Amino acid sequence: MANDPDFDERLSAPYSISTGISAGGDDEIDGYLESIRVQGFCVIERVIPEDQVDAVRESVHRGRELLMKDRKAERARRLELERSRDPGYEPVGDRPRPPRAPHAELCDIARNETFAEYLAESRVLRVARVALDPHVRIMQTEVNKSAKPEEQPVSKERLRWRSWHSDWPHDLTAYGPSSEELWKHCGAVSQPFPDVCMALSTVWYLGPEDVTPFSGGTWIVPGSHKDPRNPRGPDDGIDQHAPIPGEIQVSAPAGSVFMQDTRCWHSRAINQSEHDRTAVVCRYTPWWLSGNEFGNLHSGGHTLRTYVPQDVYARFSPELKLLYRHLAEGEEDLLQSGNQHAAARARETREKYKGSDNGHVVIGEMSAAEWRENRAAQ
Ligand SMILES: O=C(O)CCC(=O)C(=O)O
Ligand SMILES: [Fe+2]
Numbered sequence: 001m002a003n004d005p006d007f008d009e010r011l012s013a014p015y016s017i018s019t020g021i022s023a024g025g026d027d028e029i030d031g032y033l034e035s036i037r038v039q040g041f042c043v044i045e046r047v048i049p050e051d052q053v054d055a056v057r058e059s060v061h062r063g064r065e066l067l068m069k070d071r072k073a074e075r076a077r078r079l080e081l082e083r084s085r086d087p088g089y090e091p092v093g094d095r096p097r098p099p100r101a102p103h104a105e106l107c108d109i110a111r112n113e114t115f116a117e118y119l120a121e122s123r124v125l126r127v128a129r130v131a132l133d134p135h136v137r138i139m140q141t142e143v144n145k146s147a148k149p150e151e152q153p154v155s156k157e158r159l160r161w162r163s164w165h166s167d168w169p170h171d172l173t174a175y176g177p178s179s180e181e182l183w184k185h186c187g188a189v190s191q192p193f194p195d196v197c198m199a200l201s202t203v204w205y206l207g208p209e210d211v212t213p214f215s216g217g218t219w220i221v222p223g224s225h226k227d228p229r230n231p232r233g234p235d236d237g238i239d240q241h242a243p244i245p246g247e248i249q250v251s252a253p254a255g256s257v258f259m260q261d262t263r264c265w266h267s268r269a270i271n272q273s274e275h276d277r278t279a280v281v282c283r284y285t286p287w288w289l290s291g292n293e294f295g296n297l298h299s300g301g302h303t304l305r306t307y308v309p310q311d312v313y314a315r316f317s318p319e320l321k322l323l324y325r326h327l328a329e330g331e332e333d334l335l336q337s338g339n340q341h342a343a344a345r346a347r348e349t350r351e352k353y354k355g356s357d358n359g360h361v362v363i364g365e366m367s368a369a370e371w372r373e374n375r376a377a378q
Pocket of ligand 1 (some may be wrong): 219266267
């Protein structure tokens with residue numbers, strides 16, 4: 001790698017050093033939030049401690065094998081269901097179409113409990129809660145996001161390949177609808193996207209190597225979350241597969257998490273190393289985003305909804321339970337328990353301001369930052 005004249009060693013410098021985000025406490029969290037607001041993304045280093053990464057990666061590989069068997073059995077059950085309605089039924093292409101509950105598919109997390117607990121790691125959760133809403137939940141869990149090593153040698157042409165997109169709910173073409181099969185779309189916010197961070201996509205890099213531009217570090221265009229165009233926009237004149245000025249690649253130690261506003265333009269990268277870059281992708285969303293796990297379709301499975309079985313859910317930590325309660329078998333998600341306290345407080349403080357003529361209220365005078373400071377001082 002060091003002998004490759006095209007490889008810039010500076011790009012593998014640790015994220016926190018190259019960004020100046022200090023480690024520890026509120027300043028670290030503020031650094032990530034500012035990075036998400038301005039650049040559209042941040043990297044939280046070593047969410048999975050160095051000495052745990054190998055065990056977590058191996059558990060994810062085992063979980064994937066179990067899930068492949070689950071998917072096969074689910075498809076057989078789906079066929080059986082169709083044939084109980086129409087004995088002569090023959091599957092065509094992706095048909096039969098995905099079932100509704102109670103014939104939903106198993107959520108990937110159900111086979112990945114060792115990994116699962118890290119989803120509620122305190123830094124990740126704090127960033128998600130401030131950026132989105134105190135009530136966050138995970139709308140999509142994909143444990144199969146590896147970057148396989150390329151056949152060697154990798155041509156210069158191949159290194160210029162990109163696959164630019166933004167993620168659900170800002171993915172304009174997922175998962176391959178056509179005029180014949182319009183239903184194969186998981187739903188997307190219409191362009192131009194409102195200037196709101198509606199969801200955070202996370203890529204969990206599980207090694208074995210640190211992630212660098214050489215070993216499949218995700219491509220990203222900083223600031224693209226604010227651009228009204230989109231690489232998949234039908235009228236935007238952008239080649240999804242060509243480099244874009246300003247693009248950079250993520251570098252991070254194994255066990256780190258790349259978090260991005262789902263509007264951000266990003267792409268998978270060519271992995272020039274000899275090792276498979278194991279990764280998991282999850283989306284954190286606020287309670288108000290459509291709860292149909294992944295719009296209409298779940299990536300890969302084409303299912304309407306997935307579920308977490310009762311016995312698995314019972315083993316989750318309290319924080320993790322809050323992230324998956326909406327998918328848990330036999331559970332009902334109680335929305336906004338945090339804001340219920342705020343609402344009760346609002347009612348109880350009404351008396352405090354009674355009698356004011358409100359003459360001090362000048363609309364537009366207070367910034368959100370001042371409002372936060374004001375609240376903290378109360
Ligand atoms: O694998 C990566 O680096 C990015 C994956 C990605 O963009 C996605 O799953 O939507
Ligand atoms: Fe993506």
